[in-house]
Amino acid sequence: MAEGQIRIGAISLCFTHIRTPEGQRILASARHQRIRPLCSCAQSSPPLYVRKTGFLSVARMPGTRQLHSSLCPFSKEYLSDLDAHDLLVNESGAPAMRGGLFAGPCALQELWKAAELHIWRSSFKHRSWALIRRRLLAALVDIKTTIASTANERIFIPEPFNDATPESATIALRQFLEGCSMVDTRGYVIAPVKAVYLEQSVPVLVLRHLPRTRILVRELPPPPALHCMAILRVFAFDGKVYGSDVEYLAVTEDSWLPTASGQHALRVLELAAAGANFQIDLPFINEGGACTPLKSTVGQI
Numbered sequence: 209m210a211e212g213q214i215r216i217g218a219i220s221l222c223f224t225h226i227r228t229p230e231g232q233r234i235l236a237s238a239r240h241q242r243i244r245p246l247c248s249c250a251q252s253s254p255p256l257y258v259r260k261t262g263f264l265s266v267a268r269m270p271g272t273r274q275l276h277s278s279l280c281p282f283s284k285e286y287l288s289d290l291d292a293h294d295l296l297v298n299e300s301g302a303p304a305m306r307g308g309l310f311a312g313p314c315a316l317q318e319l320w321k322a323a324e325l326h327i328w329r330s331s332f333k334h335r336s337w338a339l340i341r342r343r344l345l346a347a348l349v350d351i352k353t354t355i356a357s358t359a360n361e362r363i364f365i366p367e368p369f370n371d372a373t374p375e376s377a378t379i380a381l382r383q384f385l386e387g388c389s390m391v392d393t394r395g396y397v398i399a400p401v402k403a404v405y406l407e408q409s410v411p412v413l414v415l416r417h418l419p420r421t422r423i424l425v426r427e428l429p430p431p432p433a434l435h436c437m438a439i440l441r442v443f444a445f446d447g448k449v450y451g452s453d454v455e456y457l458a459v460t461e462d463s464w465l466p467t468a469s470g471q472h473a474l475r476v477l478e479l480a481a482a483g484a485n486f487q488i489d490l491p492f493i494n495e496g497g498a499c500t501p502l503k504s505t506v507g508q509i
């Protein structure tokens with residue numbers, strides 16, 4: 209059985225080729241001729257359908273999850289609505305599909321540095337989310353204009369939650385996702401983590417300032433012992449939001465300085481309380497495609 213392939217009549221198409229011009233041509237033809245693609249993961253050839261969301265992709269037919277092999281992306285309960293291309297890209301972590309700011313791991317660390325959020329001066333009191341958000345947005349503009357980016361991506365950073373208009377953040381996110389799908393653009397959300405829990409064995413992430421949006425993710429993140437920022441790619445289908453490629457950055461409370469451990473956070477907070485000016489050299493390196501924390505250093509400035 210060929211895994212990661214679909215069959216359309218006599219043609220076999222690899223999941224990873226779905227978004228190539230050839231793959232799109234094959235799917236367009238199948239759609240036109242009303243040929244149902246079949247998944248090659250199991251003897252029973254589970255049926256799929258061609259879906260158009262800016263580009264053509266394939267999706268699982270309702271009620272057919274059990275027909276797929278347990279190794280097949282379409283057997284994943286909570287990812288039923290994602291197209292095979294996205295599933296495979298995310299499973300293999302194919303870096304070629306990530307671009308621009310998010311070309312590699314440690315995107316948040318790099319963004320923090322670009323926004324100079326790793327620097328603390330004695331004149332600072334605490335930093336609010338509104339200020340952090342402004343600095344991140346400004347840094348993103350700078351980054352976009354200084355790197356030669358062909359990346360097709362948009363970033364959503366929620367405004368501070370407002371009790372008077374509790375639905376406004378959810379509406380803004382929905383509009384953002386609709387905008388992304390209309391122009392076939394990858395959408396990312398950056399926000400602090402509010403809660404993580406399992407719902408029928410599916411990890412769910414709730415972000416601060418988006419408290420009414422449940423984001424279904426692939427894997428349970430590490431327990432956020434510290435305050436934690438998250439950056440994730442988001443997809444919305446049928447009112448549900450799905451997230452993938454989640455990266456986290458631990459930050460200190462109120463000062464939002466990057467930190468590697470609870471002990472390190474305590475030292476940083478002590479320095480801030482003592483009125484020191486300092487910067488934190490980001491304690492991470494890119495190693496084999498993963499973001500690895502190193503012994504962090506704090507330098508007086």
Ligand SMILES: [Zn+2]
Nearest residue numbers: 247249276280
């Ligand atoms: Zn399958």
